Amino acid sequence: MASKTPSFRDEISRLEEIVHSLESDDLDLDQALHLFEEGVSRLKTARKLLSDSELTVKRVLEEADGTLNTDDVSL
Amino acid sequence: MGGGLDLFSAAAVDSGEGAWSVSDVTKRARRIIEAGMTRVWVKGEVSGFKAYRSGHWYFSLRDAEAQVRCVMWRTDNRRLPGQPDEGTQVFVEARPTVWEERGEFRLTVKQLVPTEAGGLWQLRLEQAKAALARDGLLDVSRKRPLPDYPQRIAVVTSLDGAALRDIVSVISRRWPAVELLVIAVRVQGDGAEQELCGGLELVNRIPDLDLVIVGRGGGSREDLWTFNSERVARAVAAVNVPTISAVGHETDVALTDLVADLRAPTPSAAAEAAVPSGAEIEGSLNNVARRLARGLTTHAQLGRERLARTSDRLSAVVLAQLEQRQALLERLSGQLEALSPLKVLQRGYSVARDESGNVLKQIADFAEGSEFRLTVSDGDIEATVRETGKTGDRDAGSRRR
Known part of the structure; x- marks a missing residue:
């Protein structure tokens, strides 16, 4: 089965890091500005991920040789 | 003497010849019972319960018609949450045996479960739960x-x-x-x-x-x-x-x-x-956005303060230098004033000059009979040279050169 793509969680955890460094004060203004810009762009990505995402539902099937496969499910 | 059937065949003998000892018969009874009923679940009411200091439990299980003595050893009963109340309906998992010392039939209880609310279902559940708890899976x-x-x-x-x-x-x-x-x-x-x-x-x-x-x-x-x-x-x-x-x-x-x-x-x-929920996430994203903005503002503010501190330091340095120069200036002007001829005149000295205004400093500058002007602190005096004379050897020597 395919591995996950970069995710909302990655964005959120990087955002947390950014906010944390911004809230500690051993940064110069230039660094702060850079972090702020990265934060804004990641915020935008996260919002987009959220608004564009759609739930996928799949059924897991085990093949005869033990490998796992997925199949679409109609509910 | 061997298998269980021997007991019954022996009982069929008429005379006391070959009679069994009490120990033999109880031992044999125990073997037969233990072999015939290895492990049973018994349901009954707890009666005459007694917990000994050793931790072992002794009680009877009974129903309307019969009762049976039970013992539950400490190693088995210590897993239970507490002692059963008198009269409680319970299930016990037990091994029937004979206590030879007293010739008493009894159950050695391994597990004891209350039957209330649910009977066998509950029993199974309680057993499974106990097994999971033993393995720490409910921690x-x-x-x-x-x-x-x-x-x-x-x-x-x-x-x-x-x-x-x-x-x-x-x-x-x-x-x-x-x-x-x-x-x-x-x-x-x-x-x-x-x-x-x-x-x-x-x-x-x-x-x-x-x-x-x-x-x-x-x-x-x-x-x-x-x-x-x-x-x-x-x-x-x-x-x-x-x-x-x-x-x-x-x-x-x-x-x-x-x-x-x-x-x-x-x-x-x-x-x-x-x-x-989407709403929670929206909230936490907004929160992040606010913190980002606040973080940046704080840093900008810090930058401004740092700048202000720097310019304060700068002007302090300039000011200090200005003050130093001012002091120097005042000192110098004081010295300058001290050197002003008017000051000297006030102390009683006077200046002699010829008609062209040249200062006459030594005897050689004064020709006998010549006129000169003598300036004192408050005005000039017209004067004529009558006679000149040297004041000392050292001065004369230097003047002669």
Whole structure:
């Protein structure tokens, strides 16, 4: 089965890091500005991920040789 | 003397010849009983209960017609939450034996379970629970926190049950950034236990899985029973990512609930617990945005303050230098004033000049009879040279050069 793509969680955890460094004060203004810009762009990505995402539902099937496969499910 | 039948054939002998000793007969009785009834479950009412200082329990079990003496050793009874009350209906798992010393038939009790509320179902459940507790699978310390933003969630349930539909509908409403993987299993009837265990083993092979929901919708006690199976509970405990168990309605509590990291009262509640809501996320994103802005503002403010401090220091330096120069200037001008001829004149000195204004400094400048002007502190005097004369050897010497 395919591995996950970069995710909302990655964005959120990087955002947390950014906010944390911004809230500690051993940064110069230039660094702060850079972090702020990265934060804004990641915020935008996260919002987009959220608004564009759609739930996928799949059924897991085990093949005869033990490998796992997925199949679409109609509910 | 050998097998059990000997006892009965011996009893058939008429005379006292070859009579058995008491020890023989009790020993033989014990062998027969222990061989014939190795392990039984007995239901009865507790009577004459006595716990000895040694920790062993002695009591009788009785019903309307009969009673039997029981002993439960400390090593077996210490797992129980407490002593049974007098008159309690209980199930005991016991080995029948004969206590030779007294020739007494009795049960050596290994397990004791109250029968109230549920009889055999309860008994089985209590046994399974006790077994899980012994292995530490019910410890609160085992509970893992659920992930904040799960992306891949496995659901082990029946494909056509209400549970799956409820879960899908709740998740797609709250947090659609999810891949839901269904492991379809039978959840009741023959083979359900086997399939549930198989499904739970399978989830451990799914890569990047964040969370597992196992459960089913409501049903009769018998329908829900698979989720009280010790095997299924152990399979839930063996899942290597956080688990939510959701079985039946609000009031149903299954064994899998006790083992899972979270017990949800219904499958819908499991879905709600599994994912954050869009509104919550919107809130936390807004919060992040605010903190970003505040962070930047704080740094800008800090920068300004730093700048202000720097310029303060700069002007302080300039000011100090200005002051130094001012002081120097004043000192110099003081010195200058001290050197001013007027000051000298005031101290009683005077200056002699010829008619062209040249200062006359030595005798040689004064020709006899010549006129000159003498300036004192408050005016000039016209004067004529009558006679000149030197004041001393040293001065004369230098002047002569």
